[in-house]
Amino acid sequence: MPLAIEVSGLRKAYNGIEVVKGIDLQVKKGELLALLGPNGAGKTTIVSMLSTLIKPDAGTAFVAGYDAATQANDVRRNISLTGQFAALDEGLTGHQNIVMIARLYGYSVKEACTLADELIEAFGLSDAKDRIVQTYSGGMRRRLDILASVINQPEIIFLDEPTTGLDLQSRMQVWDVVRTLLKRGTTVLLTTQYLEEADQLADRVVIIDKGSIVAEGTPTQLKASTGGKTLSIQLQHPYQVNAINIERLLARHHLTLLQNTDPMLLKIPVTEARRANQIIQLLLDNDMPVAHFSLSDPSMDEVFLALLHTPSKEVMS
Known part of the structure; x- marks a missing residue:
């Protein structure tokens, strides 16, 4: 293409x-x-x-x-x-704004009005076209602004x-x-x-x-590039949780801890589902009792955090 x-x-x-x-x-x-x-x-x-x-x-x-x-x-x-x-x-009004901008681009009055009507309808703003822009919501203003472009x-x-x-x-x-x-x-x-x-x-x-x-x-x-699945682990005892120690422990086993706001919740990208059991056992062996865990597809948030903390990579189709 x-x-x-x-x-x-x-x-x-x-x-x-x-x-x-x-x-x-x-x-x-x-x-x-x-x-x-x-x-x-x-x-x-x-x-x-x-x-x-x-x-x-x-x-x-x-x-x-x-x-x-x-x-x-x-x-x-x-x-x-x-x-x-x-x-x-x-x-x-919304309509007047579009007509004004069209006129600046060299359209005649008739052409500008026709174009404004067509664009406003195509972009779903017909109900608000005769209202003053000052009364528009933030979303409506942005839609009109993009329409004008x-x-x-x-x-x-x-x-x-x-x-x-x-x-x-x-x-x-x-x-x-x-x-x-x-x-x-x-x-x-x-x-x-x-x-x-x-x-x-x-x-x-x-x-x-x-x-x-x-x-x-x-x-x-x-x-897919971050590891296929995200393992979410809820720990049991907050007084036993030391984020630095957990991160070091996981790093020694070539595992990445995704950042999140809950220190009791660990999110770890895994390449294979069977790795989940190994990670759970690793935590238990290091006196970190697990309340429960789950496997899920990674969100874009988790992708973003994982990629910002790893060396540069390219994913090609």
Whole structure:
């Protein structure tokens, strides 16, 4: 499949500190690639370079077939960027906002009104189109903002943490809009801190940490890469639990302890179900009574935590 975005050796530093460290990246036409990582991982800097807002210090980035560093105007004609905050006039209605933006793109009044009606219906905002944007919920504003970004019919849309600060219901509304974009054949590069969001929407996920790619693959591939199953063990006696000792014990047996907020609950990725009995026996032999345990498929949260604490790896289809 043809590539919408092709990145090689991309680097960026601020005040001598390298925040993007020679990444390579490919996004196929029509797919959604999620850049997943903690705050400060370099996600927004990557998007800023790909969308021509800043120039890389080294490496190349071809977006819609054009060099983002030397053919910025050509790139801009083929992309849209939606950041974390809605760029809307709150004193206008939803319909008026879309008409205004369409007029700025050169549409006639009649064309702009027709386009606004079509897009508002396609993105499920017909009931609110005549309401002032100031009365919209956070989710509705983000949906309208994303809708506005497709007026120029871009080949590629960059969504930089579009659901940050929204509640779950509002985030799900935005997800519906993103799915509509994909049905229209748009290529989407999404940055997010929400693991569930990447799991729900992405064809492929790239996990970024400290400016480097830690892992990439489909959500299913990434889950499989951490060990196949997650063993959850509930310990009996809190006074006997020493997190450091447990981690050292597991490390001596080449086992990884996934971080979580409950010190009495151990989460350990395992490659085979039969390893569960061996781990339980290991804990019992070291005076750590087990209340109960279970095996389950890993969540994206567990994948994320596991991959950020292991050497870089790539999961390929």
